[in-house]
Amino acid sequence: MDKQQLIDMIDYTLLTPTASKEDIKAFCEETIEYGFKTVFVNPFYVSYAHSLLSPHNIKVGVPIGFSLGGATTHVKVEETKEAIKNGAEEIDMLVNLGALKSGEYDVVKNDIAEVVKASQGLTTKVIIETALLTDEEKVKVTEIIIEAGADFVKTATGFNGGGATVEDVKLLRSVAGDKIGVKAAGGVKTYEDAVNIVAAGANRIGASGAVAIISGGVSEASY
Template structure:
């Protein structure tokens, strides 16, 4: 895969809790310079990022229920609706890990389905935090995400330990099939990491170190 094609599938992210408005401005300028198609920022900064990036046809995405996933469905739906009003065009929601661990599968499925409904057709990805799950839980989570009508299963936030691995991407791809989205995020730091992840079955990559990845450097970021 050449670097332009790789750039096209990387979601450039800036989700650190201490990010300032000046940081967001510099981040958006980098996004334009390097040609990324989608960025992810925290909900507070969606309007500002949208203002800077929409003239360049760059999408602004937002994490919902970030970064633990334990918010109520009502809260996640409200977050989603407000983010859309503010200009977001992609949704990455956190799965309810506590409900999943409790085997409350109807709760998990409904939580996702209601956010998907609130997204009104926008691409919706569901983060499962693979490092916190057993293999059976990863499989079950992926199946619930497909059943709930989302568009992608996503490996991790990078904020709760672990991240994308080739083995997890292969597993998720085997569960969801060839036509469902798989997004790898957390710990993808180099061009070689990214290529290995894509070859394992990822359609999208989320990375705060996206520039290092596409320029052949190494990022120290975990998310």
């Protein structure tokens, strides 16, 4: 895999709670310099990032229900709608882990489906926090994501322990098939990590250390 192919697959992220406006500006300038296609920032900064990046045809994505997923469906839907008004063009929502662990699969499916509906056709990914799930739960939630109409299953936020592993990506891809994409996030720190994750079946990568990854260095960030 050459560097440009990898750049095209990476969602560059800045989701730290203490990120300042100046940090976001520098982040956006770096995004333009290195040619990433999509960034993810917290909802508060979507409008600002969009104003800086839209002239360069770079998408701004937003996490919904971040970073625990325990918000009600109504809150997630309204958060999605506001983010889109502010310029968001991709949606990464947190699955309702409590409902999933409780076996309330209809609740999980409805939660996802309502956010997908609110997304108005934009690419929607569902973060499942693989480190907190059994293999059986990973399989079940991926099946639910497909049924609910989302576009991707995503491994993790990187904020709640663990992250993308080759084994998990292979498992998710085995369920997803060619129906939905697999986004690997959390723990992808080097170019080699990224290449191995793609070989395992990921077709998107989320990384805050994207510049270090494509430059052949090592990222200290895990999200």
